[in-house]
Amino acid sequence: MxxxxxxxxxxxxxxxxxxxxxxxxxxxxxxxxxxxxxxxxxxxxxxxxxxxxxxxxxxxxxxxxxxxxxxxxxxxxxxxxxxxxxxxxxxxVDASQKIHTKVALHFINAETSPAVKLSAAVISHVLNELDVSCLPGKLPEFIEVDLSKLEAGQSIHTNDLVLPEGVTALTHGQNLTIVTSSIPRGAVSAEAAAE
CATH class of the missing domain: 2.40.240.10 (Ribosomal Protein L25; Chain P)
Known part of the structure; x- marks a missing residue:
């Protein structure tokens, strides 16, 4: 731009x-x-x-x-x-030196994930952007987080992400949680009452 x-x-x-x-x-x-x-x-x-x-x-x-x-x-x-x-x-920015910046996360396939489709779970976004380090020419506009395999009760962490080539996540050695899925408390009690 x-x-x-x-x-x-x-x-x-x-x-x-x-x-x-x-x-x-x-x-x-x-x-x-x-x-x-x-x-x-x-x-x-x-x-x-x-x-x-x-x-x-x-x-x-x-x-x-x-x-x-x-x-x-x-x-x-x-x-x-x-x-x-x-x-x-x-x-x-210098084209030969790495930069440190935040990149937005785009969440895809939430409606087709087993957590939503089969378990009626609620997906919570813990992070909306991620600190990354890369050369200016490799800077992605956004990073996609695929939720198509997310099961109820599971989470997606930074180690699960597929980052573009040359891009490193700056998490300071931590495996940060990006997305969690949980079944609402009312839905669990309704299922128990039905049983």
């Missing part, structure tokens, strides 16, 4: 407030060997881009006055009740 920005020289609360009133969003680019750069982005375009999942989990091409560099969205601040992005932080 491509993002267009311009350099900004003024900083501080007053300057940022004037930018926001003009429909612009202040931001910053940091990381790598270069010095941090203050930027301005189109507030409306950024608002709509933030609604896309790919914008959060992809390496972006940021163009500043003709020069393009690869960045990751690291943080952003929203207004409490207005449709307004207050600030955005981007980090430069």
């Amino acid at each position: 491509k993002v267009v920005a311009t350099n900004r020289t003024l900083q501080g609360t007053g300057a940022s407030r004037r930018l926001r009133k003009a429909g612009q969003t202040p931001g910053i680019i940091y990381g790598g060997t270069a010095a941090p750069v203050l930027i301005t982005l189109d507030g409306n375009a950024l608002w709509h881009a933030l609604k896309k999942e790919a914008f959060h989990g992809s390496v972006l091409d940021l163009e500043i006055e003709g020069a393009t560099q690869q960045v990751l969205l690291r943080d952003f601040q929203m207004h409490a009740y207005k449709q307004l992005v207050l600030h955005a932080d981007f980090q430069r």
Whole structure:
């Protein structure tokens, strides 16, 4: 995805407030060997881009006055009740160095899993994103979690995931739970009463 920005020289609360009133969003680019750069982005375009999942989990091409560099969205601040992005932080990435970021998890085949189909179990998502490490070119937009073999009372952990080539899950030696399936208490007592 491509993002267009311009350099900004003024900083501080007053300057940022004037930018926001003009429909612009202040931001910053940091990381790598270069010095941090203050930027301005189109507030409306950024608002709509933030609604896309790919914008959060992809390496972006940021163009500043003709020069393009690869960045990751690291943080952003929203207004409490207005449709307004207050600030955005981007980090430069080097194609030869691994990056550490979060990737969204997509859950598939929940409706066809034996836990739901045969046991009427409830599937609970414990994690919705996973910390990963990889080269910028290998960064996946999302990781699929296949629930087609999930039985009632079972769980899926990080060691059960099939990660894309070159992507490592950062779990600090723990086998984190991603999904659990359980039969609701009311359903168990109804089955016991029927017996």
